[in-house]
Amino acid sequence: MKLESKIPSGPLAQKWDKARFQNKLVNPANKRKYEIIVVGAGLAGASASATLGELGYKVKNFVYHDSPRRAHSIAAQGGINAAKNYQNDGDSVYRLFYDTVKGGDFRAREANVYRLAQVSVNIIDQCAAQGVPFAREYGGLLDNRSFGGAQVSRTFYARGQTGQQLLLGAYSALCKEIASGSVQSFTHHEMLDLVLVDGHAKGVIVRNLLTGAISRHCADAVVLATGGYGNVFNLSTYARNSNATAIWRAYKRGACFANPCYTQIHPTCIPVTGDYQSKLTLMSESLRNDGRIWVPKKKEDCGKHPNDIPEEARDYYLERKYPSFGNLAPRDISSRSAKEVCDEGRGVGESGRGVYLDFADSIQRLGEAKVRERYGNLFDIYHEITNENAYQVPMRIYPAVHYTMGGLWVDYDLMSNIPGLFVLGEANFSDHGANRLGASALMQGLADGYFVLPNTICNYLASVGPGKRPGVEHEAFKEAEDNVRGITQRLLASQGKRTVDSFHKELGHILWEHCGMGRNETDLKKALQLIPALREEFWKNVKVPGEEDNLNQSLERAGRVADFLEVGELLCLDALERAESCGGHFREEHQYPDGEARRDDENFAHVAAWEYQGRDKKPVRHVEPLVYEEVKMTTRSYK
Amino acid sequence: MKVKLKVWRQKDTRSAGEFRLYETPDLNVNMSFLEMLDVVNEQLTLKGEEPIAFDHDCREGICGTCSLVINGKPHGPHRGVATCQTYMRSFQDGDIIIVEPWRARPFPVVKDLVVTRQALDKIMQAGGYISVRTGAAPDANSIPISKENADLAMDAAACIGCGACVAACKNASAMLFTAAKVSQLGLLPQGQPERYRRVKRMVEAMDEAGFGACTVTGSCEAVCPKNISLDFIARLNRDYLVASLKGGAKHG
Known part of the structure; x- marks a missing residue:
């Protein structure tokens, strides 16, 4: 299979204009004859549903939550990047583009990233017009803060709840369209299979989580905006219910899965305290604007109270190693540095897996009131979880799984290799390369949903013509429904001895140990033996109580964990085959003497997209070369 | 333990x-x-x-x-x-x-402990938005908003829609939830054109969904996980009164 990225030719800055001009259009009278299914209502799903509805298409939106407002985009704290240059500090579309490409360690698609930077400015306008209460200066204009991987202040924010406010903005736009009848909202519905008719995505099979009823839905195109797969690690900053099922089942129907090994481990999370733990909590990267990260210089000091360790006995290791970016070094680099100092035995806290994030200097410089105004809610969260007051003692933080840059492969139109299947937001792979910069996830989700997809989907729709979708009585729908029922019955029939969560924990442990912040061939090969064995045990020995015809949360989790047990294997396989270090993917065999990641542009300047071949068969690795027309791939340096 | x-x-x-x-x-x-x-x-x-x-x-x-x-x-x-x-x-x-x-x-x-809260979505669908078409927005800095109003709007917008206010209220009123959204949008210049139409519609939707009347006992504020202030209910009541005096939605 050849993966056609369909990037328009011509100068980088004109590609998006050119694409929009060349795209086929659907006339207003025909739009209402098309039905589009959107799965997910996070930033990408909600903004896409609302905008497509507004354009006149008939949209069905599915979420497994009790309301579209609950998607995990809501938990994003710090902010959203945009190349507004309101600070007059040298920002531009080109600089945002370049920072993002460089931040992604030159493993993103150049044209997609440039488009992202271009539409970033429209997103801020759109959200402000919707009533998103962004932080403002006394003059009434919008305020900005700095984020990792950038030397300009281009991050817009709403206290520590930027994701919440942007999502509620998109949700409000969705509400307007639901009220007008253009969008039909299905809450408590989980997508369990994708339906292909003649190779095109034409529908989904969903389960009503309240009644257990399984139903078929047909459409002219299917849009997946179902988020990332980071919960494959079990412990992560994701919401407990975030899962890979929608994209994984699409993968099993033929959609290529690109760069699954690109996972982001976020440097500033609250450390793990015990094995009962269900999730890890992020402390926004924005804290690194005013907090300084350090550990004791000497191991012997680790047990001391941090306030008793004098300045000269502290190692501000990010400021020491990366003087120009300091505490704002990108996430992958900051995380690895934290792991290194802890591996050296200089970690702090009960487990020894923690570093200090200290606000004493900022409180002295700005006063506690100002720090409280900027980060109050984050300090509150920290206090609730740890029972410690971070205004008085430094926070303890450690890296945790936070985001996945990999996802279903898409072309420039955001269409997967299955015609009619579009993938948006974290669920796709295209914009962040091997490492995502802070405040760029919100930007990408909204760019895809508000501005990209509505302009590109018409290309596909016009090519198939209005009113041509097959009905749900088509044989393909029956086959997919049977598949879904089969999985459910198999899970309920297995009267084993282990709970679903115990398998999830074990899988997470295997991945964290063998495919976490540092990866090597031996460990990956070991994981590739452990995971299939665990999967086999799962199907023999899992215990799923309850019935299928009512709310059954154990059954929901069982289906998702069954998929994670397959996702995890692909993740390790991809990590093994990518024998280079880039961004969040650090192969210990490939590093410079100073410990920095060693990329191999000669052999790996490409996207690896995996194609499913059937159960227990090795998937095929396809390659899309990354052609950089504008920027030169260089060694990333933040020193 | x-x-x-x-x-x-x-x-x-x-x-x-x-x-x-x-x-x-x-x-x-x-x-x-x-x-x-x-x-x-x-x-x-x-x-x-x-x-x-x-x-x-x-x-x-x-x-x-x-x-x-x-x-x-x-x-x-x-x-x-x-x-x-x-x-x-x-x-x-x-x-x-x-x-x-x-x-x-x-x-x-x-x-068991799971309830459905779709009734809250119904209130939002009745008017909890500013009608702006994607792509039609002016430059974000073209409309300055005083920091005080922006901050107050953010206080209201912090609502997470959990419904604890309803669960605490003896009348199962959704006033605090509704007032938070009405206040957030009413405090911003962008929300003015639909301000009075919005409050009427949202209150009507609240009544239709079976939520009870508000007697301002403050039990909602006491349990709100985001400390949404009762003051916003006063704002809603004021807007609702003005909307009623103005008459039908067409004048809003």
Whole structure:
């Protein structure tokens, strides 16, 4: 299979204009004859549903939550990047583009990233017009803060709840369209299979989580905006219910899965305290604007109270190693540095897996009131979880799984290799390369949903013509429904001895140990033996109580964990085959003497997209070369 | 520490429910309340019993999914936090803890501790938005907003839509929820054109969905995990009065 990225030719800055001009259009009278299914209502799903509805298409939106407002985009704290240059500090579309490409360690698609930077400015306008209460200066204009991987202040924010406010903005736009009848909202519905008719995505099979009823839905195109797969690690900053099922089942129907090994481990999370733990909590990267990260210089000091360790006995290791970016070094680099100092035995806290994030200097410089105004809610969260007051003692933080840059492969139109299947937001792979910069996830989700997809989907729709979708009585729908029922019955029939969560924990442990912040061939090969064995045990020995015809949360989790047990294997396989270090993917065999990641542009300047071949068969690795027309791939340096 | 739980179990909306008593194994005081329920559920599963159904998702107090009445108080003992941010260190060894679902007519129980809150979405759909077409927005800095108003709008916008205000109210009124959105949008210049039409429609939708009337007892504010102020209800009432004086929506 050849993966056609369909990037328009011509100068980088004109590609998006050119694409929009060349795209086929659907006339207003025909739009209402098309039905589009959107799965997910996070930033990408909600903004896409609302905008497509507004354009006149008939949209069905599915979420497994009790309301579209609950998607995990809501938990994003710090902010959203945009190349507004309101600070007059040298920002531009080109600089945002370049920072993002460089931040992604030159493993993103150049044209997609440039488009992202271009539409970033429209997103801020759109959200402000919707009533998103962004932080403002006394003059009434919008305020900005700095984020990792950038030397300009281009991050817009709403206290520590930027994701919440942007999502509620998109949700409000969705509400307007639901009220007008253009969008039909299905809450408590989980997508369990994708339906292909003649190779095109034409529908989904969903389960009503309240009644257990399984139903078929047909459409002219299917849009997946179902988020990332980071919960494959079990412990992560994701919401407990975030899962890979929608994209994984699409993968099993033929959609290529690109760069699954690109996972982001976020440097500033609250450390793990015990094995009962269900999730890890992020402390926004924005804290690194005013907090300084350090550990004791000497191991012997680790047990001391941090306030008793004098300045000269502290190692501000990010400021020491990366003087120009300091505490704002990108996430992958900051995380690895934290792991290194802890591996050296200089970690702090009960487990020894923690570093200090200290606000004493900022409180002295700005006063506690100002720090409280900027980060109050984050300090509150920290206090609730740890029972410690971070205004008085430094926070303890450690890296945790936070985001996945990999996802279903898409072309420039955001269409997967299955015609009619579009993938948006974290669920796709295209914009962040091997490492995502802070405040760029919100930007990408909204760019895809508000501005990209509505302009590109018409290309596909016009090519198939209005009113041509097959009905749900088509044989393909029956086959997919049977598949879904089969999985459910198999899970309920297995009267084993282990709970679903115990398998999830074990899988997470295997991945964290063998495919976490540092990866090597031996460990990956070991994981590739452990995971299939665990999967086999799962199907023999899992215990799923309850019935299928009512709310059954154990059954929901069982289906998702069954998929994670397959996702995890692909993740390790991809990590093994990518024998280079880039961004969040650090192969210990490939590093410079100073410990920095060693990329191999000669052999790996490409996207690896995996194609499913059937159960227990090795998937095929396809390659899309990354052609950089504008920027030169260089060694990333933040020193 | 160990505690005993008296938990509401109910098979589905139509069945009658009852309290059942469960004993927890030894717990770590740093566990969250929901992690404690996870542990109890693991035990129940291994014993072959059906685990307790409860709603949760982000587990960091922002998604608004979790919804338990703990010892008679929505979201548990502490002010300004959600159930998922409640930790076992807030309880004593040997405590008997009573765990119930939200109880309000517009929120029918689905199973055990899970209710549906679609009635809140209905209120939002009636007008909880600013009508702006994607792509039609002017430059974000073309409309300055005083920091005071922006901050106050943000205070209102912090609502997570959990419905604790409804669960706490003796009339099951959704006034605090509705007032937060009406106030957020009413404080911003962008929200002015639809301001009076919005408040009328949202209040009507609230009544239609079966929420009760507000008598300003303040129980909602007391349990709100985001400390949304009762002052916003005063703002809603003022806007509603003006809207009524102005007459039909066409003048709004």
